[in-house]
Amino acid sequence: MEGKSVGLNGTSGQGLGVSEISGEGAGLNEIIRESRVARGRRQRGSGENKAFLHNSFLTVARQLSGIAIGFATAVVTARYLGTDGQGIFSLAILLPTMLMLFLNFGIEVSTVYYIGRKEESLGTIYKTNVMAALVLSVVSLLVGTVIIWLASEAFFGATPISLLFLCLSMLPVLFLNIFLQSIFQGKQDFKRLTGVIFLSQSLTLLLMCLLVIVLDLGIMGALISTVSGHVTTLLITWYLLRSSYGLRLKGSHISVAYLKKSMVYGIQNHLSNIATFLNYRADLMMIALFVNSAAVGIYAISVSVAEQLWFLSRAVSMVLFPKISSLNSEDERNRLTSVVGRCVLALSIVGGLIFYFMSGWFINLMFGADYAVGALALQLLLPGIILGSLERIIANDLSGRGKPGIVMKVSFITVSCNLLLNLLLVPRFGMIGASIATSTTYTISSIIYVVIFKRLTGVAYLNFIILQPDDWKLLAGYFRRKVRAVG
DSSP states (O other), X not given: OTTEEEOXXXXXXXXXXXXXXXXXXXXXXXXXXXXXXXXXXXXXXXXXXXXXXXXXXXXXXXXXXXXXXXXXXXHHHHHHHHHHHHHHHHHHHHHHHHHHHHTSXXXXXXXXXXXXXXXXXXXXXXXXXXXXXXHHXXXXXXXXXXXXXXXXXXXXXTOOHHHHHHHHTTHHHHHHHHHHHHHHHHTTOHHHHHHHHHHHHHXXXXXXXXXXXXXXXXXXXXXXXXXXHHHHHHHHHHXXXXXXXXXXXXXXXXXXXHHHHHHHHHHHHHHHHHHHHHHHHHHHHHHHHHSOHHHXXXXXXXXXXXXXXXXXXXHHHXXXXXXXXXXXXXXXXXXXXXHHHHHHHXXXXXXXXXXXXXXXXXXXXXXXXXXXXXXHHHHHHHHHHHHHHHHHHHHHHHHHTTOXXXXXXXXXXXXXXXXXXXXXXXXXXXXXXXHHHHHHHHHHHHHHHHXXXXXXXXXXXXXXXXXXXXXXXXXXXXXXXXXXXXX
């Protein structure tokens, strides 16, 4: 037996010594460890998928409730303000919205991104955001005052200056709201975020009913309700940040370095958001310029109804952006965005068909015969709105990957197309021309995003456009768990 040893299988083997047996045992241990790690990854992945679905479901539920409240609010303003009053109301709230969008420098997007990356303390981000919101709101108030005094008639038609200044007073509240609520989004705390927004919308609707219907305060009542809703949102947000995360101005510090870093990342998103806003609202401004305030009011209702089809893509995108920011694997990012994109597009197509066939009846029933002419405008918007749902998913994916520059470039291309088409079509065809121009622009933008996503990720077109069998299993399993939980 000299020079021989016994192998692990009990047979005699030449040259199989103790060290080799130990090495084989170590290899077995390594396999076991790798198996445990892989199992842990699968479990974490499953848990993350469930969390993503839960957050998406929660946000979708809030969006649906928001749609119901938004429709009720729109019905109140449409029926009790009339077409002219609705147009003036839409133009008045457009001013602070534009200023907040133009001058926020993308800080809310940077907040979500850097919280996901865990590169700054939450206290630093909180206090820096508060300081930035106050400074930017002062600048915006000054700019808004100049615009009102010098060009209110050109940009806002017959809207009274007093109403424009009332809306302008919302600016500090608007800045603080978006900068502070982005902390919830960055923390993926959608329960609190959706709760805050729901309470705000509900209060606004209640005030609308009281001030516009009961007290008959007209446009002024509608605007006071809107301002009050934003103020209440800020107070609730402030309280929840203190109670949930212990965030206070005292004890935190302002970081100029973080602010610079935030603005460098955010400026690209900021510029793309400006372009996107112009994409979404160039048609309203063109109708105000070339037609009249009544046409603005009718078209604003049509757009408002059509854009409700985006409720799903908005909800999922809100969850997708911080999720993509926190993932390190490109494969995981590609898989997640592909599943989300094709599911959202399929559901948007179904919703679009329902909107198309019910638009005339619905607008006449909910808003009155004066708005019925807007049904055709709504139908013409639908192709672009449907494809725009996929565009939003891909744009948030790109921003989450740290590539906001791509989004910015696409936005500038499409806004140029939109402005050109509106200039060509609105003077001749009015709101119908605006619908065609806007829908065409959304379609072009969506096609560009699809091509970019394919080239960036290598994912086949059909994989993020067409539903796969596993998608049904994933959704069905989630809803079965929800039903069992309720039962």
